[in-house]
Amino acid sequence: MKRYSVFAIAREALRHHSGWDRAWASPEPRASYDVVIVGAGGHGLATAYYLGKNFGITNVAVIEKGWLGGGNTGRNTTIIRSNYLQDPSAAIYEKARSLYETLSQDLNYNVMFSPRGVMMLAQTHHEVRGYLRTAHANALQGVATEFITPQRVKELCPIMNIDGPRYPVLGALWQPRGGTARHDAVAWGYARACSAMGMHIIQQCEVKGVRSEGGAVTGVETTKGFIGCNKLGIVVAGHSGQVADMAGFRLPVEAVALQALVSEPIKPCMDVVVMANTVHGYMSQSDKGEMVIGGGTDGFNNFTQRGSFHHIEETLRALVETFPMLSRLKMLRQWGGIVDMTGDRSPIISKTPLGNCFINCGWGTGGFKAIPGSGWAMAELMAKGEPGPLARDFNLWRFREGQFIDESVAAGVAH
């Protein structure tokens, strides 16, 4: 792998950029691998990367039904934060956030992590108490957050109307080291690094069945033939239910479409990420200048990645009210992504009823921010066969035991 740097660009510029290598190879699958990971989204690729980096396991294939990074990794609103309430959540999201801090250097690929700060507005007294609780929890979890005044909110985000007649801003939970990153680059950066370690990323390869023997997985049937493996990781977000079904077990997840949109690009006007749960909306400005806006989830289960209108309308009402200057901007594009929601809105990183088969799913509306931490924890689980401290609480059996990690307590909307 040729290293990326400003010098490399200068060198290539002289020969019209004809000498750049492929970012990742496009090999035909081998008959078998030590590890097969289904799903070349951020979580699947990060799992592969940390299997190699942390455990030296590089005989790995990551297989992907479509194109890598084409699911929720490439269609989210790129928010990164770790100001979660429950201990297990705060641990894994903070691990992810801290890995994001150095990810560009680790991968030699600029993922543009921008720790510009994330604020979650409190617009009811009840919400104030909720965020104060999160702030107290975060203080003990090693997550740097603080509850800030409306005046400070206004200083950090001057375009906001903090004195709206219906829901004046009463304060906000502020995580200064939260922010955004370039979502595609995260997938591409991991893919390039995996490929450089000799791992195979096999796109346009759909899993059609899971083969097992004596209660343990032996490989997967795919559109490119049977691929054997000693260990299988299922990391397929919205379609987790289907792949789990092939592996012979059921999951407590349901798939719904989450809506998002961007405005036309404008010059910089907003330096932070704002989330407003009472009125249901969140927004940041991309480096390109678009206002990136998250909506809600559709009220019915489905697998189409289509945009629908009703949540967009609700979201835009909230945001135009919160940021009156938005009114004359225009919506450029809207889309949907299929998110896999668990009952407690927390992920599953777990062994499964099938031996040597592991699953990582249920990130719901908040998976992008977790990618490095999720891959780190999943790699540990797959390498050792037992979960480490980051993954332990996110096991599949918690639903049977009632040991939920309920984040809906703290955040009522998608994120």
Place this chain on the structure above:
Amino acid sequence: MSTRLASGGRLIDRKTTQKFTFNGTWLSGFSGDTLASALLANDQMLVGRSFKYHRPRGILASGPEEPNALVNLGRDDRLEPNQRTTTTPLFDGLQATSQNHWPSLEFDIGVVNNYAARFLPAGFYYKTFIHPRAAWKHLFEPVIRKSAGLGRAPKDRDADRYEQAYAFCDVLVVGGGIAGLQAALSAGRRGDRVILLEQAAHWGGRAPVDGDAVGGMAAGDWLTAALEELHALPNVTLRAACTATGVYDHGYVLAAESLADATPGDGRPRQRLWRIRAGRIVTATGAIERPLSFAGNDIPGVMLAAAMRDYVVNHAVSPGDRTVIVTNNDDAYRTALVLRDAGLAVPVILDARPAPAGPLVEAARARGIRIEAGRAIAKVQGGKRVTGVQICLQAGEGAVLEEISCDAVAMSGGWSPVVHLWSHCGGKLNWDDRLSAFLPDPARPPLNHDGRAMVTPAGAAAGIFEPDAILTSGEVAGADPDSLGEVQDELLARQSVVVPPVWVMPQGARADLRAKMWLDFQNDVKVSDVQLAAREGYESVEHTKRYTTLGMATDQGKLSNINGLAVLAQALGEDIPQVGTTTFRPPYTPVTLGTLAGEARGEIFQPLRRTPVHGWHESHGAYFEPVGLWRRPYCYPRSGESHADAVKREVLNTRAGLGLLDASTLGKIIVKGPDAGRFLDMLYTNMMSTLPVGKCRYGLMCNEQGFLSDDGVVARLDEDTWLCHTTSGGADRIHGWMEDWLQCEWWDWKVYTANLTEHYAQIAVVGPKARALLEKLGGMDVSKEALPFMAWSEGSLAGIPARAFRISFSGELSYEIAVPASQGLAFWEACLAAGAEFGISPYGTEALHVMRAEKGFIMIGDETDGTVTPLDLGLAWAVSKKKADFLGKRGMERNHLSSPDRWQLVGFETLDGSVIPDGAYILAEGSNDNGQRNVQGRVTSTYYSPTLKHGIAMGLLHHGPSRMGEVVEFNKTDGGTVKARVADPVFYDKTGEKQNV
């Protein structure tokens, strides 16, 4: 130069001059001009700067596909960035400024990017700016952000308003060209309810400009007749200046109508959003001309051929004096003819085809226009304006044969049917080799709820370009969509239009030329960038798009996508259909966010629910807090009084004398029917069927997981009727929850529910003097004997029909009086008048909270958060052990919920009398495996108690009830701690003698 022609201009009115400014200079145009045509008439071809390289850019198109000529329109509270000049009607006083440059449009420092373009290929930012780590946030990102973006960010609140409307029809026809008009006619004649939408302000599409005969008549005559008939049909609605922006499931279509864009401040809404539910949709959306990819194709003066003829015919504007035409198809010859007829020079037509032929070619030849076959443009010369072209062989590598001076270039690379609306909901496309374009595949349409085709394409949107064939296609699409596939195939086979693929010009262009061939003009994506992406393995069309930003500009690839993916296909050695397209997403053209948000702003941002006493609260200085859609008085501060002091006063006054609370927001749900008792026994954790008529019972509801979700007092009104009080915030949710179970699970149970929350005002009369007040109001026996604690009775008070519930949420003697909503205010005022002698004073929600906390009553949302069971809160007495089942019973039996190790409710008193901070956790020894400090509980409610004169709190503590008297430590966010003693959560009147008098 560009100038206004002496005659012609079918859309302009030369008698009405309109003055406008561009970058502060006053210019003038005519009524009927677009901003683009008016700028051209004033020789203002240079209009903006591109996104990445800040290259000078001019007007390229004449419609919504324009990528370059975007401006900041208006100013201050009417500033609109990125407004397309090509679709902006000119009006008197219009103010526009160009975008994305500093210090000026003519001299832009940012153009250094252009000179460094070689070092800034697609995706360069992924490969650099990596070290040092802090530099991204503090140095690189701010510079990139500043140089990116296009228009100026508005600062002010929008001065305009927007409205939304609904419409329904059998057939929605999108596009008012001849295909759409014919489709509307044929559907309208059949009696279908038809809505016809056209994005432009005028009808007819390209036909009046292109000049072909339509249905045997001149295009203009046909148009007049068609419009006349359509206007006469009562079942047809026509709406111009209204763009269908998105097709959603089940025939749902959004359309944005421009109302007062050109008459700002006239009092009307600026735009209107239509939400149309259509039985089916005809997309007669036309086609968009494609640019050709030759070096320097972005220099101001290079324009789409059809756009150039639009400006000449519609607006009598000549984009240039000498125009070179470059094309791969016949259609561009029309432009040559139009220019020549207008007296303008056309030095040459460069046709990439080896042997162009056909009537248009012959017509050009007949007028003596020089035609060069098999020729291409090697390079356009010029900087801020075209000065000439270098000619080469299309089949070669770009060796220059000749230079021709000119000030404009008209290019045509063929036409791409507008398939966006077809594709939004899943319609599939076929690649057509003859037209070099994607066409809707009639065999794979988007489906409606009934499995039938939801969208039918017609005319150019289906790849049909000859007028009479267009009419046939419109006719069939309007009246007989089922036979469309067949008819369309036949029409396509019959038509003579052929567009050979010319994706790069010249075919074997050298690298230096490819690095100057623009695909996506606005985002500065060139042929070389797409080729680089392919080389680096970004092979999926989605990867290429995202890596290069091709098609991600404000035109969403209307001009660039097909050319881009053709270049990608070539680079990969694949066929175009194999590479496929990126996903077409709504909206077709960008829609104003204000339009999408509609009227919901300010006070009416969300519906405001008002209790019957709301006006009184407002006029008496209440400080409100939002509770769901309600706003409830938090307290009633007197002049000079802080909120905290007001709360203190309200608590003390109520405890010592008499307080009045507007509790009307409390949920009131009637549950009635033979199975109502059985239903409530399932809903509540405790028994409700055994509640005697005339009595009240406090009840708890859990979700299926076994966690507490709502509470409230249930009153049995008669044998088969119960009145369930819920929390204020929970009323709608609980009513929905009841209906969910009744409709989905227990649909055969005979139970009826009704949410009567707003039918009654409910006033809590609270305090030792409550009974004295009610007796003074008179009309009902409210004595302890007649109306004991947890009973209710009906009668009248102060002459108003009333139901009195003897319940208490404060620990005081308390009655909640429900009166008809219409008499709520009268009753409230009667209480205040009669209560004056008892020192009556209203209190708000915060005093309510403080008093309930003093009494140790739980509050849903404070003590509960969706993870707390009734048993955690010491409410085992309200969870039936006898009932066979209730919602949450099985959930509660799971290991973790029935564990003895759970955190349980206790009270806390701080050692120093201070108030424990909201949200604090109780520290435990050590840390967990993730390095997080261990905790053993948390505070759930914490207040200063005016009654006890120190801080009190409730909270959850591991093994709490067995640890009375123990001292625990709460954390503070500043790192400090607060020590508190574990206590009984009932701080006030533990024996209940105050409330049971």
